[in-house]
Amino acid sequence: MASPLLPDTQSYLCATYVGKGHEETVPGGVQCYIVGRSPHDGPCRGVVLLPDIRGFQGGRIRAVADFLARYTADIVLVPKLLAPPLDRGTQGDGVPEDFDDVDQQDRLHAWLRLLPWKECVDHKIHSLLVHLKALGASKIALVGCGVGGLLATLAAATNPTVSCLCLISPSLHLLELLLGGPSPEALAARVSSPVLLLSARDDSRTYWPGGTVTDTFRQRNLESRSEPFAEMRRGFVLHGELHNATVHRDVRQALELAVVFLKEHFRKPPKLRLTYFSIPGRAEMTRLTLIVGGVAFEDRRVTRGQWEEMKSRGDVTVQQLPMLEVDGHKLCQSKAIVRYAGRLTGLYPSDPFLGAEVDMVLDMLFDRLQLFTPTVSIENPLAAATSRQTVLKSDGFCRLTGFFEDRLCHSASGFLVGGRLTVADIALYADHSALCGGWLDGIDEKLLEPYPNLQRHRNFIASLPAIKVHYVKVQGDSLRAKFKPDPIVIGYWSIQGLGAGLRMMAMYAGAPIRVENFKLTEKPEEEGGGFSGKEWFTEKAAMKLRNPLSNLPFLIDGELVICQSNACYAYLGRKFGLWGDTPLEQILCEELLGELSDLKSLNSAFVYGQHDDVLGAAAQLLAKLTHKNGILPKIDATLRESTEKGGAGAFLLGTHASAPDFALWTILHQLQVMARVFDLPSPSSTFPHLDVFMRLFAAQPENSKYLDSPLHTQLPFNNKTACFGSAPDGATFHPGMPAPFDQLSGLY
Structure with a gap:
């Protein structure tokens, strides 16, 4: 005592x-x-x-x-x-x-x-x-x-x-x-x-x-x-x-x-309870401010019936929601609430002028939202949608939205006010995400197409770790679907191949992706038979207007079009923090991707080559890769060194994942399946560190989404012209076979 x-x-x-x-x-x-x-x-x-x-x-x-x-x-x-x-x-x-x-x-x-x-x-x-x-x-x-x-x-x-x-x-x-x-x-x-x-x-x-x-x-x-x-x-x-x-x-x-x-x-921090309806509405910016600031609060979402009961009991201030209770004291008015939350979390500037600029943004957002208020009472859906389209073209909407676009265009930091994140950024992001969500007829996800800086800002804020994690937890909430970052497009053939590691990497990071898979189609006999890649080559001609180097695989992230496998790995690695923590680790990432590119080239030469003896060619490939001067001993040695430096063997860099892990796991998995199909020794069987890596990396919880998805379980390793893995699970595709795996494009 x-x-x-x-x-x-x-x-x-x-x-x-x-x-x-x-x-x-x-x-x-x-x-x-x-x-x-x-x-x-x-x-x-x-x-x-x-x-x-x-x-x-x-x-x-x-x-x-x-x-x-x-x-x-x-x-x-x-x-x-x-x-x-x-x-x-x-x-x-x-x-x-x-x-x-x-x-x-x-x-x-x-x-x-x-x-x-x-x-x-x-x-x-x-x-x-x-x-x-x-x-x-x-x-x-x-x-x-x-x-x-x-x-x-x-x-x-x-x-x-x-x-x-x-x-x-x-x-x-x-x-x-x-x-x-x-x-x-x-x-x-x-x-x-x-x-x-x-x-x-x-x-x-x-x-x-x-x-x-x-x-x-x-x-x-x-x-x-x-x-x-x-x-x-x-x-x-x-x-x-x-x-x-x-x-x-x-x-x-x-x-x-x-x-x-x-x-x-x-x-002690105050005990907070935020009360609002389940929609994002005027409370979402406060919810997100508290979440980003790491401040615990009770998020009470009420139905219309519960709201009427609260009003009849006198439980609310001036009959308004949202309402924030701070140790039992009640606050109303959404802008007052978010300013309080901003001060509590350090997301509202202490500098008087910067604070006034934040207030300016909040007031302008409120003014812009008020432009849509008269349309809410229009009962005819078509008339309401037409009225909102008129608002989108109005001088008031264009002037206010143009102000935000111009301000971000001239912002060196990417933020609206000063050089750091404030409630102004969170409020702008919440407004745009809600409006693009399609909950108001007449306004859809194309709202921001004329405003590239606002698009980038929305994706930037949506990608902040705390916000991204929050919306991962609210899967199935259609009202908040657009609160997530716009999906990264990953384009490749309708196979695993060079696209597998990129898909796996993005899903590991929890990023939404849109997979665009291009299929080989069978050509009729009168055209000589065989297969046609017309679907991709038609798209490629259009993509060259955006990137003259367009090829498969490719990434599209906003206005960026990235091609070439290693460039795609490097881009995703930097974007998702999977590119090493030090200059030496980043160099190692580049070196490893170069080695793995050589490995994939050897594998491609085998699977798309003409062989009188496919089994013999497969055995020859594995022998070359596992030879003492081959590629796999070098990768195994790298894993041994990382283990000696404190790693458990799950990652090439030792203690944390990086882009080369995904490239290695996907190609080595294909080689292991090939060895099984041809009844040959597994390429990792004589390399203990590679064997441990394959087991431990696959067991990472973040990899389960990809490994359980049809992108892994249903796509073949290689295209329909390959001598191995042209059908799922290492099987061979034959003309006339059904190809349901050609229908796996979409959001993941």
């Missing part, structure tokens, strides 16, 4: 201590002792200190208030609650200072039964909480002593704005004892805030560690705990004789434990 020794605790325990605060009647008519004041800027923290039966002037209550204001809070309120008093009380509150609550227990209980409990909680304490909120308190704690602890618990049970409770000599049992109310455990079960219990030797063991009340508090919040003082009697903190060294020690320790507990929970 150790606690830090605060430097001047002793001064607050002096017998001649005089309070530093003042008495004041706050709105709601509650008389209080008040110490501290609201800060001019920064967060405000408030404490309501609820006294025991001797009231707001009894014992050391004001010294404790001053102590808490010194170390934990900006404002501390000690209310006058226990009226009418017993025998004029202490300054008109509670019982007299010299009242003997043991000898006169029956009289005390009779007086307590007559107290207006409901008014104390529902009016007086509620008024104090409202007053603290009005002063700007975003964090509020309740500290209750004796019967004040019962009142604190009752208030916290109905008020989610309470950050935490500290109960000194808890008295939750009084409600059941005096008024036949709920048991202490039932009361504790209503409180979700963390609770610190400071109990004395004559307090019920239910309040001690392992007691039923303590355990109930902990079931509701694991940060709740009990710290008993086995040598003290109830009331020792406020009324114990300080000339006794043991009492003095424990009073000091109890106060310091309370300070540590309150400070700990005042420092």
